[in-house]
Amino acid sequence: MSDRVETSPARTAAVIPAAGRGVRLGPGTPKALRALSGTPMLVHAVRAMAASRAVSLVVVVAPPDGTAEVRSLLDEFPPAGDRTEVLVVPGGETRQQSVRLGLKAVPDDYGTVLVHDAARPLVPVDTVDAVVAAVREGAPAVVPALPLADTVKQVQPADGPEPVVGTPDRAVLRAVQTPQGFDRHTLLQAHERYAHTALEGEGATDCAGLVERMGVPVVVVRGHEEAFKVTRPLDLVLAEAVLARRRANDGF
Ligand SMILES: Nc1ccn([C@@H]2O[C@H](COP(=O)(O)OP(=O)(O)OP(=O)(O)O)[C@@H](O)[C@H]2O)c(=O)n1
Numbered sequence: 001m002s003d004r005v006e007t008s009p010a011r012t013a014a015v016i017p018a019a020g021r022g023v024r025l026g027p028g029t030p031k032a033l034r035a036l037s038g039t040p041m042l043v044h045a046v047r048a049m050a051a052s053r054a055v056s057l058v059v060v061v062a063p064p065d066g067t068a069e070v071r072s073l074l075d076e077f078p079p080a081g082d083r084t085e086v087l088v089v090p091g092g093e094t095r096q097q098s099v100r101l102g103l104k105a106v107p108d109d110y111g112t113v114l115v116h117d118a119a120r121p122l123v124p125v126d127t128v129d130a131v132v133a134a135v136r137e138g139a140p141a142v143v144p145a146l147p148l149a150d151t152v153k154q155v156q157p158a159d160g161p162e163p164v165v166g167t168p169d170r171a172v173l174r175a176v177q178t179p180q181g182f183d184r185h186t187l188l189q190a191h192e193r194y195a196h197t198a199l200e201g202e203g204a205t206d207c208a209g210l211v212e213r214m215g216v217p218v219v220v221v222r223g224h225e226e227a228f229k230v231t232r233p234l235d236l237v238l239a240e241a242v243l244a245r246r247r248a249n250d251g252f
């Protein structure tokens, strides 16, 4: 009898990299643990993944020195219902390394893996489901993204005024969000093949970037304005405003 585990594309896990410090947000608690309307950002992100009926496992990648704290936090604020198991593993130096460590904790029978930033706590469930559906329909890699509001310039980086070297056609550019969704085997292969790039400073800023390097097609589905990344202090103001609007809408 074979002990090979059957992989099912329908089994979907979400890896949440949450091991960053949040330098651009300013000094204080690690970003994923900062409160939004009294609840840690990471808890919002776990709930956002668990809101999808497709997701039955969430792997949280915690700051290496904060794994026990994150575990007890998630025990204190579990996702609603008992449909979703939550694991916590220690992260690495870069986002890419953290995702790779999280991916290792996903059991072999999960065929679909989402990777979602803890720093995007307010992504609506419809966006999560749209990504999962596209993977289940056969796309090996799916990213949610939005058209750009601003014109973009390519520059020669400098300390003073930076010379502009080009203006890409905005119509063909998209601002990429998470969760990004993958056929698990494709994502594992990409992270194993390019593990060294994270150490050598040539890592990718998103998982889809690694899949692209392998020559595997990546497709875009429409993202959502509320899936924005909390990066700078003003993003906290926007996040609180979105939560206040949701509370007001729930009141009606
Ligand atoms: N070593 C790292 C670095 C980042 N992340 C996670 O990757 C996501 C996106 O990263 P970003 O917004 O850049 O977060 P930080 O790295 O914390 O931000 P900063 O660059 O401002 O320090 C976040 O959920 C962050 O916790 C991670 O798990 N491990």
Ligand SMILES: C[C@](O)(CO)[C@H](O)COP(=O)(O)O
Pocket (backbone or CB within 6 Å): 095, 117, 175, 176, 177, 178, 205, 206, 207, 229
């Ligand atoms: C994955 C990501 O959120 C997609 O936009 C983004 O690339 C993360 O970048 P960061 O520099 O780690 O915030």
